[in-house]
Amino acid sequence: MSLNYAFGFSLFLLILVGLNIYFFYTLNTVGRKGLSFNVPSIKLDQSPSVFRDIYEYLNYLPSSYKQKNSKFTPLQKTLIQSFNSTNVQNSKNVLLDADKWASEESLFPHRDGAPGQILHAMRTSQIVSVDNAPKGTQLKLLLLLEGNQILYFKPKRYQLDEVINGNIYAGFDRHNSEVFAYYLAIVMNFTWISPSVIRKIHLHKDVMPVATEGLKKTMVNNGSGSMCIYGKCFYCKVNETVCPDSKGEIEGAAILFSKKPFRAFKSPWRRSYTSKKMEWEKNNDFCKKVSETHSTKRLLNLIDVSIFDFLIQNGDRHRYEVYKDKIILLDNGKGLGNPMVDELDILAPLYQCCMLSLTTWNHLEKLSGGSLTETVKFLSSFQGAKLATEEHFKAVERRLLKIYATVQYCIGKHGSAKVFKTIF
Secondary structure (H helix, E strand, O other): OHHHHHHHHHHHHHHHHHHHHHHHHHHOOOOOOOOOOOOOOOOHHHOOHHHHHHHHHHHOOOHHHHOOOHHHHHHHHHHHHHHOOOOOOOOOOHHHHHHHOOOOOOOOOOOOOHHHHHHHHHHHOOEEEEEEOOOOOOOOEEEEEOOOOEEEEEEOOOOOOOOOOOOOOOOOOOHHHHHHHHHHHHHOOOOOOOOEEEEEEEHHHHHHHHEOHHHHOOEEEOOOOOEEEOOOOOOOOOOOOEOOOOOOEEEEEEEEOOOOOOEEEEOOOOOOOOOOOOHHHHOOOHHHHHOOOOOHHHHHHHHHHHHHHHHHOOOOOOEEEEEOOEEEOOOOOOOOOOOOOOOHHHHHHHHHHOOEEHHHHHHHHHOOOOHHHHHHHHHHHOOOOOOOOHHHHHHHHHHHHHHHHHHHHHHHHHOHHHHEEOOO
């Protein structure tokens, strides 16, 4: 009798343990371990424990995160219609009211066909003046268009397939990252960003006839009969010039300038740019300190920005600008450096605060299964520019899975009710 009792009790314990394991993973929206997640390996034994936990949740993500969500289909169709510029005939007057465009939900219009018209105008409008943009650390030009609209112009420094090695902020800004970031932000419903488009300017036809004297003073002959520009900025050097290609053209990112009064703040999660580690890199409870001086609304905004930066691997967000209490996604040129590197610490605001806007999460879930990068390709195709290699597109999708896993880590640690926030 005692043996039967012992056997029955042991069986009961096994079933109970099994049910606990099942419900733990079910309630945290994870399932059986998948074998098809192609993610680069990291030395987990040398990584913070939170990284090991996130990778564990990554291994148990449900298959739904690898499949397209039908709820995104109507949203994608609306975006495609808004960015389709094939029917734009006359864009001369499109930019005249740019300074009046800011609303309560976006910096510039992003619906009803406006993006396609704006980008087409930015890419084709006549340039009436070209000057240096002296602010900042890297070479930028100011293009004044007919109608007095201003574009920042970040010239091309690298080929699309060139890999930037070193730390996360290494190298020059990537012009394609600025444009990629604009499309990515709009697909993610992060609308506080300036329109950006690939534009080519001819040195002798578009620049020299309307160049300011200040710009001409930062131009040198490259020895092959062509003039090159080294510009005027904090790190600009006469031996680091931008030269036209064989067609006499300089490719770059044209970014629509806004005259709105932005307020600048230092990011709590900024880097030291030295070997010294910042407090957030040493203290995983750093968010508690930040929450003493930042509202929940601002924290949620910073977390949204960290998710955006993680997808493109922009680890250079040392400061941020605010307009109407919203963070503006400016200076996105340090993204798309190395498609095989995923610096998880860019997500520190998310995994340290373990909270997320419910609106952001609901939208992120709709972007699963390749819809995010597929839509970026669709939207950018109307302006005829290739923005990144396939390796970079695959990397963005891979990083999206890690964002899902990080949210699951937070749910497992605190529960959904404490993670997801609704802010009005």
